[in-house]
Amino acid sequence: MADYTDNALLASIKALNEVVLPAVDPSDPLATEQLRLVAGFLKFLRTRLPQVHDRNRFELEHYLALGERLAGDARLVSPQVSQRLDDAIEDARSLLRSRAVSVAELRSAAAALSAPISGLVRVVADADPGLRQRVAHAVLVDSKRWVDMQRAWFVVQGFELHPDELPPLDEALRISLSAETARG
């Protein structure tokens, strides 16, 4: 099936580089720099657009897995955080079992999970060291896949100092984190 959106992006990049850029006043470094960046963003977008949904699903699965791991600790320290987290876990599970889920729904559900998880980290800052360390460890260990995925997503922008240690984006996005999701 023809992809007319990708075609339009391709044409836009060509127009910027071959028609607009030569017409820009070379003595205006801001205009030149920003034009190159716009063309670069469109090129980046071409490579990433097909995976936007997968990326948002990955993020929700990441926060769901982390939330499930921390739910027991949340019950120990804060009924308010715990209730919020349990509700968000339930909503996320339900959403991930649905056949058609929009990007907006995935993003909203991920945000609903990350808020009480962050809240839990704040609450346990004053709790006993064992509990604090357990929560911190869970966040740090589980965040690796999430950070790696973000680094793989943006690697083409050239800031990455260790690109060789990253999985390919397809692989980074395939990593399933939630046993519950897998069951769904």
Added chain:
Amino acid sequence: MTNDSQAIDKGMTDAPASPTLPWTVTEADRNAPSPAFIELMRDRFPTEREADHMLTRKMQRRAGPPFSGASFEAMNGYITALLRDKVSGEFRLSDERWFSGGASKIQMGFTLHWNEPGVGPTATQLVARMEPAESLNSTSRLREFELLQAFAGVIPVPRVYWVDPDGTWFPEPALVYAFAEGTTKPRAVQGKVAGIGTNYGPELRKRLVPDFVEYLARIHTFDPGHHPFAAFDRPTIGTTQSALWQLNRARRIWEEDRGEELPLMEVAASWLARNLPTLDRVSVVHGDYRSGNFLFDERSARITAVLDWERGYLGDRHRDLAWTTAQQYGHWSEDGKTFLASGIAPIAELLDRYQEASGLSVDPERLRYYTIFNCYQIVVTALASSYRVVRLGKTHQDVLIAWIEAAAFGAMEELRRELEGER
């Protein structure tokens, strides 16, 4: 946990129906902050007075319009208004041009034809450096002005002429200083965004090392008691005050600017608050001493000007040392085996030379603390502040700032890895 960190976490526990619970901060709070929200941030994250002033100003103006573009005509009007109050006699401006390279301020070069006191009729090449509607870094032009004044004759810095700290003549705070000769990168090298990761090449980098180290040593050994530094607070030696001020400033910006919750950042903030280092000596901290922030003469390999003092403060030299040697600002050598801090020299060599030049010690523990803190700061700037200013269209180069967001994740992985080893 220290008393200080308990204080800054006050209000973040699950007190019933508390309006300060983290998830009650909404996009509306951040995009159009109420006076109560602004005061809450000030109360929760006390920091230096000038930093507080600039951050408060940022939030008070946040709901204002996006940046609508700068023109030579408008900039000339602001500069002319300033000069009418500052300069006697006739003057005119010419040769206006924009500068790129930085990620936060509007910079216009121009020539001022005037009767300079003590010189006579002359043409002076100047740069006007002005905030956009909201900058990536809400820093103080007054501080930048004072630092450039203080270091004139100590190390090469652009001569500074006038400051508009609160936007009396310009629509935003601004600074006018002399154009400095030199380049931020070798002619044969493609420019990098904000000069991050510039590769000077094997020969040039060796020749740049002496000046690069010597000037950092001179900054850190400069006696701040010899200059008024009216816009600076001086932290107390033997306390954690200096580190806490910086942490609170960064945490406040994270709360005010971010577009999402990141549990990893909460873990980092908690660790940083529990491990505040004690200050052993008050130094001037440049705040952004790295490749891209100095000019040099390619033929002589001498540094001609140290730039971008906007993040400067009085505090712990280890903050600068960790920044200069950060992963984010260097690159690997040609053989792929050695990491070159700021593209200049291996970290160990740089620190050895620094200790020799300054006579100051380098404490590995404090260096590590500030390495972790700097990673936290980079994420705050590259992810939180970038997101907010771009979302609200606040600058003259939103697209460049959006590009920088990608730089956050390398710093985040370094942060994560350091803390995972710590636990």
